[in-house]
Every structure is written in C-alpha cells, then in structure tokens.
Amino acid sequence: MDEDDERGCLEGGRQDSTVYCDGVQQALEDPEDQTALTSRLSVKHVVEVMQKFDDYKRWLVSEIGFEGMLNLPRSGKIDLRMSAWIMRKVKVKSRTIVIDKERVLLFALEDFHKIFGVPCGNRVVRGRDGEIKNTTIEFMKQTIGMNASPAHNLKVAENFITRDISEESSKIEKDCFQISFVIFVMGYVLSPGTKHEYMTIDFWGALANAELISQFNWCEYAVDNLMSAVMKVQTEYNNKAGTIHMSGCHLFFQIFLLDNIDLGIFNMRHPVFPRVQCFNQKRLRQMITMAQCKQRGVLTYVLGAVRPPDSVCYTRVVAMSHYVQMLHRWCLHRNNQYLACP
Known part of the structure; x- marks a missing residue:
C-alpha cells in the first residue's frame, strides 16, 4: 500500500469533503450536500498500464500526437466534490467558470491542449473528415477484437495495447495499437462515460487512418463532451438527484482552476507542458487544501483572487479581451435602444 492509499480517500485533510477513488463510491460526510458522486475517470489505471510500455510503444504513442498522456502523474484520487462545485459554476455557451461577478475565468480548446498535450488539429472528429462506412468500422472492430459484446470495449482496447509490439510487427498491428491506445485514454481520462470498462465510440472515422490521428482536434471532442457532462450535472443538481454519475474530463477543470487562482506559496510558474505533469x-x-474553505457554512474553493493574466499560460487574457469588447458593444446597443425610446 502506497502513501496515498494509507492516507485514505479524503483530499486535503478535510473530513467534510467527499471523494470517490477511481469510480468507487465512498460515504458522504458533508451535512450540507448529501448528493452522492461517482466517476469513471481513472488516471491511476492509465498510468499503471503505460508504465509497462517499452521505448517503442512510447514512440508509437508520440507518433500520433498523444505523447502528453505519457506524462500523466500517478494519481489515484480525484476530489469529486471539487469537480462538481466547478461544473456548477460553468456557463456552457460562453465557456466560462463564473466564480462570482468579479471573478470570471474563460477557457478554450487551446487550454485543454496545454493541460493534457493531446492533438488540437484542424480536422473535426465529428465532422466530414470523420465520416466512415459501417463496413470499415466493423473491420476495425474485428481486427482489434471488439466484434464480440461491446460491454467491455475499454478492456479490449487495454488488452491490445498490452500485447508485444515491436519494429518487426506488421503495420496493421502497429496501427491497431495506436487506435486502441486512443480509445483507452479517451475512455479513462479524456472523455470517460459513466459505465464500467465501456464508452460510446463515435470517433472511428478519426481512427481509420492511423497516420492522420494527430491531425484531428481531440481537444474539441473532449471539451464538447465535457460541456454535455456539465449540463447533465447542473440539471441533476437542480432536480435534487440523490446520485450523480459524472462523465467527461472534469480533471481539466480542477487543474485549470488551481493554475489560475492565487494560492500564495503554491502558485506555480508555467514553463512546463503539458501542465498535468506538474x-x-x-x-x-496541497493546492486543494489551500483553496478549500467555507463561507457562511458553504463549501467553496476560491477564497482569494484570480492570478494576473501575465502570470499564467492560458488563453483567458485573449478571450477576456474579446469578451469585454462584446460586452461593450452590447451595452452600447442597449443604451442606443434606450435613447431611441419616446
């Protein structure tokens, strides 16, 4: 048992914070919010599998632009209470985290790329470039071994990437390794669903030619799915659901928020990419402990100020400039309408 396991599942030493480790539900102890949260996002599992990769497999991963995944730190615990708190603060249309009226953080696809280091290419996964015939999909499934029951397709992908692959392997074996790797990391980290060892694979077209995988915008795909997950969480909280099964890469929100708020001595400079490895x-x-507090009995994670734009690496300074311009034009429009009224 490692040090993290000995410490248990609670983050930041707070006994009122609810955490679920790798999709395993723990007992709630927060009297103010008895919503149970679960998630299938598992960085720990992906890292444990990748630790067995030799140099050639790592090279194959780098060839398709997913080398950022090779830098994932071993982490078995994610504070789902924090993820849910942030997701409830997200405005989907404007792609912003609205902490309050004065503190608004805009995020973009480039920010997802900076955190995870996965391709942010020009081809759209769900667009025309990703169209594919059903016969081709069936051939790919059969080659990888997914032509049987789809109930555990992530396990099938994992089994394939653990096979012996070398320079002497056939091209189709190398291609299938790269295809299976993308499915594996999408299903466990970048765009996880809510079911055990299973995800809906609607991106076969982006995998059909392994040489073109890096040209697709996987950041866009992951963020779009994350926005759907945000809307689901917000709806279920509004409906006072007893249990919420969280999907999408909500770890992105945690890293993005912690990297953008003032945490004093825990503020990091941003010369290292992808950011997740830090x-x-x-x-x-430590950062969650510093951020977490209670205001009037309500748990919050941003007690202090937002870091100045010139101290972070993210695109929010550019986005905020555009946002302010749009807001200014809207105010002028409203003022003109008011002046025009009899």
Whole structure:
C-alpha cells in the first residue's frame, strides 16, 4: 500500500469533503450536500498500464500526437466534490467558470491542449473528415477484437495495447495499437462515460487512418463532451438527484482552476507542458487544501483572487479581451435602444 492509499480517500485533510477513488463510491460526510458522486475517470489505471510500455510503444504513442498522456502523474484520487462545485459554476455557451461577478475565468480548446498535450488539429472528429462506412468500422472492430459484446470495449482496447509490439510487427498491428491506445485514454481520462470498462465510440472515422490521428482536434471532442457532462450535472443538481454519475474530463477543470487562482506559496510558474505533469497527488492535495474553505457554512474553493493574466499560460487574457469588447458593444446597443425610446 502506497502513501496515498494509507492516507485514505479524503483530499486535503478535510473530513467534510467527499471523494470517490477511481469510480468507487465512498460515504458522504458533508451535512450540507448529501448528493452522492461517482466517476469513471481513472488516471491511476492509465498510468499503471503505460508504465509497462517499452521505448517503442512510447514512440508509437508520440507518433500520433498523444505523447502528453505519457506524462500523466500517478494519481489515484480525484476530489469529486471539487469537480462538481466547478461544473456548477460553468456557463456552457460562453465557456466560462463564473466564480462570482468579479471573478470570471474563460477557457478554450487551446487550454485543454496545454493541460493534457493531446492533438488540437484542424480536422473535426465529428465532422466530414470523420465520416466512415459501417463496413470499415466493423473491420476495425474485428481486427482489434471488439466484434464480440461491446460491454467491455475499454478492456479490449487495454488488452491490445498490452500485447508485444515491436519494429518487426506488421503495420496493421502497429496501427491497431495506436487506435486502441486512443480509445483507452479517451475512455479513462479524456472523455470517460459513466459505465464500467465501456464508452460510446463515435470517433472511428478519426481512427481509420492511423497516420492522420494527430491531425484531428481531440481537444474539441473532449471539451464538447465535457460541456454535455456539465449540463447533465447542473440539471441533476437542480432536480435534487440523490446520485450523480459524472462523465467527461472534469480533471481539466480542477487543474485549470488551481493554475489560475492565487494560492500564495503554491502558485506555480508555467514553463512546463503539458501542465498535468506538474499535478502529482501530493501537489494536487496541497493546492486543494489551500483553496478549500467555507463561507457562511458553504463549501467553496476560491477564497482569494484570480492570478494576473501575465502570470499564467492560458488563453483567458485573449478571450477576456474579446469578451469585454462584446460586452461593450452590447451595452452600447442597449443604451442606443434606450435613447431611441419616446
């Protein structure tokens, strides 16, 4: 048992914070919010599988632009209470985290790329470039071994990437390794669903030619699915659901928020990419501890100020400039309408 396991599942030493480790539900202890939260996002599992990769497999991963995944830190615990708190603050249309009226953080696809280092290409996964015939999909499934029951397709992908692959392997074996790797990391980290060892694979067209995988915008695909997950969480909270099964890469929100708020001595400079590699279990716990507090009995994660734009690497300074311009034009329009009234 490692140090993190010995410490248990609670993040930041707070006994009122609810955490679910790798999709396993724990007991709630927060008297103010008895909503149970679960998630299938599992960085730990992906890292454990990748640790067995040799140099050639790592090279194959780099060839398709997913080398950022090779930098994932081993982390078994994600504070789902924090993820849910942030997701409830997200405005989907404007792609913003609205902490309050004065503190608004805009995020973009480029920010997802900066955090995870996955391709942000020009081809659209769900667009025309990703169209594919059903016969081709069936051939790919059969080659990988997914032509049987789809109930555990992530396990099938995992089994394939653990096979022996070398320079002497056939091209189709190498291609299938790369295809299976994308399915594996999408299903466990970048765009997880809510079911055990299963995800809906609607991106076969982006995998059909392994040489073109890096040209697709996987950041867009992951963020779009994350926005759907946000809307689902917000709806279920509004409906006072007893249990919420969280999907999407909500870890993005945690890293993005912690990297953009003032945490004093825990503020990091941003010369290292992808950013996720800087957030090992110890660092993540420390930053969450520093951020977490209660205001009037309500749990919050942003007590202090937002960091100045010139101290972070993210695109929010550019986006905020555009946002302010749009708001200014809207105000002028409203003022003109008011002046025109009899």
